[in-house]
Amino acid sequence: MLLRFIHKLEENIVAFLLVAITLMVFMEVVMRFVFNSGVTWIQEATLYTSAWFVLFGASYGVRIGAHIGVDVLVKLLPDPLRRVAGLIAIALCFVYCALFLLGSWDYLELMYMIGIEMEDLPIPKWMALMIMPIGFVLLVIRFAELGWGILTGQKDGFHLADEGKESMHLAEELAKENANKDSSANNTGASK
Template sequence: MKLLDHLEEYFIAVLMAAATLITFTAVVHRYLSGIDIPVIQDALIKINMSWAQELTIYLFVWMAKFGAAYGVRSGIHVGVDVLVNRLSEKNKKVFILMSLGAGAIFTGVVGTLGANFVWGMAHTDQTSSDLEMPMWIVYLAIPLGSYLMSFRFMQVAWHYVRTGDLPKHDHSHVEGLDVEEAVEAAQEGALQPKTAAGDKL
């Protein structure tokens, strides 16, 4: 599972980095192409960057599908649990497992419908307008992302049955920053303001 987790994270990071780099390059290209510098302008105009917007859109589609699966695993999806939290522990567990099961079934159905759609499209000559890439490759994000999301729902459900814990995203956590140490340092006076002479107040 750790290998799959890391592959998922790296894949999303690569997609995000590629989309950012392509967008930045396209914007710089468009800006410099408009500046009247004879040699540079002529060279840049010869470079065709019309495909950049289309590729960026496809990268974001793939990122969204796999990011949704990551969201299930890490508990960052928004959920309304006001009524569920008012139930007894036994009923609460039943409702949580029902919702996770419904998520797994729904995304599994979407994945299957997407796979049938991609299979049918793979037998056509349909390509994208700018990249001229086979469209079945673009739409492959639907079954792959949906099946991964369905698997993540089942994984969370199995973990909940075994431990009683659900994944929760800590919005106050910042990677590389230990908030507790900063608070302790502030309480000990290490971060107290100083006077102009350099003495502590």
């Protein structure tokens, strides 16, 4: 139940951030090229919103298997070894997330103590940078889910986006469409 709530919240936040970035950039372009002016805070707001989008998107990408990876050798392994390789990769991901969590927490603590605000907005910088620990906690949750799936046998490892397979599938579809168009053109030409 809690994970379902987190999944839905994460999807909604990613969608909101994408819309916000798009609207801010559009507004800045219109202000700059139509009215020959601009809004001073939009560039900074877009930058921080993009950071939020990327870190929420990283965790969302792990959840849906959208990240690209090189797993040719792992796919050649037998199932038990593939699962072990997946668990080792997840352990390394936990180490990576722990390092970033500790570093971002120290940085946020420093920003809080110093009391620095953003350059163009009257918002404390530590608030804008809160996405760093939030994003890496979400990644830890995703990796924990994936690790549990591997341990319980529901998954055999990371399910990465397979660009090669998707490209071949698209090429086959295009070839079929072209063949259908050619046969339709030949049938139309033959009937004349």
